[in-house]
Amino acid sequence: MTKGPEGFEQFYSEMYGERWPRLKEALLAPKKHVAVANPFSKFKFSEAPLHVTGVSFEHDVRESFPQPEKTEEGYMNYYLMDAASILPVEALDLQPGEKMVDLCAAPGGKSFLCALKLKNQGLLVSNDRSAARRARIHRIFDDYLPKSEQKNHTVTGHDATKWSLYQKSIYDKVLLDAPCSSERHVLEDSKELAIWAPGRTKAIAISQFAMLASALDIVKVGGTIVYSTCALSQLENDDIIRKLYQKRPGRFELIRKEFSFGEPTEFGWQVLPDNTGWGPFYLAVVKRTK
Numbered sequence: 241m242t243k244g245p246e247g248f249e250q251f252y253s254e255m256y257g258e259r260w261p262r263l264k265e266a267l268l269a270p271k272k273h274v275a276v277a278n279p280f281s282k283f284k285f286s287e288a289p290l291h292v293t294g295v296s297f298e299h300d301v302r303e304s305f306p307q308p309e310k311t312e313e314g315y316m317n318y319y320l321m322d323a324a325s326i327l328p329v330e331a332l333d334l335q336p337g338e339k340m341v342d343l344c345a346a347p348g349g350k351s352f353l354c355a356l357k358l359k360n361q362g363l364l365v366s367n368d369r370s371a372a373r374r375a376r377i378h379r380i381f382d383d384y385l386p387k388s389e390q391k392n393h394t395v396t397g398h399d400a401t402k403w404s405l406y407q408k409s410i411y412d413k414v415l416l417d418a419p420c421s422s423e424r425h426v427l428e429d430s431k432e433l434a435i436w437a438p439g440r441t442k443a444i445a446i447s448q449f450a451m452l453a454s455a456l457d458i459v460k461v462g463g464t465i466v467y468s469t470c471a472l473s474q475l476e477n478d479d480i481i482r483k484l485y486q487k488r489p490g491r492f493e494l495i496r497k498e499f500s501f502g503e504p505t506e507f508g509w510q511v512l513p514d515n516t517g518w519g520p521f522y523l524a525v526v527k528r529t530k
Contacts, residue, residue, distance in 0.1 A: 243437040248426070251438055255474060259514065263472075266513035267424045267520070274326065275300045275318040276353065278384050281310070283317035292323045292518075294500035296330060297353065316383045321349050324502070324511035324521035328468040329353040331497045331525050332413050336361040340413040341458065343400040343451060346373030348380030350417060351393075355381070360389045362412075367396045367403075401450035404457030412463050414455045418448045420471035424520060441473040448476055449483050456488055459528050464495065467508075468523040477522040481507035484526070495525040 242250055253260040277283055277298040289300035301323070308316045329350055334340060334357035345351045345366035358364055366377050377395050398406075400416070421441045426432045448469070455465045469476050484492065494507060501518060502511035508524030 248436045263514045273320045274323045275305050281315040281317045324519040328466045328523050331466045338412040339363040341365040342415045348377040364393045404454040414459045414465045417468045420469035423472045441475050445475045465526050478506045481524045492526045
């Protein structure tokens, strides 16, 4: 198959059919943001916040926001993210006191939201193999949370594909927001687009499945895994769950989640910007049964 811009166009137009032109246009449009208010900064939105239904965090939606800054309490006032990126945290249904691991946690926004859900009870492990990215997680937590609210938080640098060699059946919840093709970024970067090849998404999918298989071993029986990506490629989304059915039959069941924006897929939920203005984002929820 052709590489570069032509190959990219061919690959995704075959995958999305008639929808691709408007989806591509939406991917190239300016991104929208949600500002999730930080309760420890005592920050209040100056205007009445606009809300995305189904997101439990106090938040505002605007075309653009100023960069976050510290209030007199010494903590950042809000965290900026795509509304779709909040959904995996919502899908975890975290309860105070539970033990969870965020397997690919950097830059740290989802871990921050998980910390708010856990209320400094239980255990929150934020993992990333890169030392530089782990430093960013530490920085996010120090910028947004008092030290007294970080007592249940640990940052680790394990290989997520091999975690199950060292721990098994430990966690109530696992968030696997897997490194992915990030096609929106590729489209915006001419150098990345010039070297794109279909082998990229195939190689990434192999690593993603290894991480998900490991996650299935480290979550407790009865525990929940949320698998998510910001990929458009189905090889990295539904196909990963399909492979889990093939390789780990009888060990899990699918938990269907629906949200106020986005659309169902064969195994999960997808948010695409042509219909919602948010995303792209995909998630699927599995519960370990044995």
